[in-house]
Amino acid sequence: MLAIYKHFQEGQEKQGDMVVKLYHSGDEIRGFVRKVTGQGKDDSVFPGEEMEPAAALQIARSHLHGASEILIELCEGVEWDARWGTLH
Numbered sequence: 001m002l003a004i005y006k007h008f009q010e011g012q013e014k015q016g017d018m019v020v021k022l023y024h025s026g027d028e029i030r031g032f033v034r035k036v037t038g039q040g041k042d043d044s045v046f047p048g049e050e051m052e053p054a055a056a057l058q059i060a061r062s063h064l065h066g067a068s069e070i071l072i073e074l075c076e077g078v079e080w081d082a083r084w085g086t087l088h
Contacts (some may be wrong), residue, residue, distance in 0.1 A: 004085060005057075007054075007071070015037060017068050031053045
């Protein structure tokens, strides 16, 4: 079963949500994962380097707890690949 993700919109995130930012790095799509920690605090980053989208999504899923969600931020020119799951 493929995972379901939500589009990231600035200001919608809440404490505990995982944000996966997908962007171009040369001719590849790479991912960066952060956990929203709350106002006035720096978000946690998992890990601190870029990675392939599937790995970034796996890390986000493994750190997801309770009612939190995984939000997907697609940077300019990045298109969602249905193999990664469903994006709403």
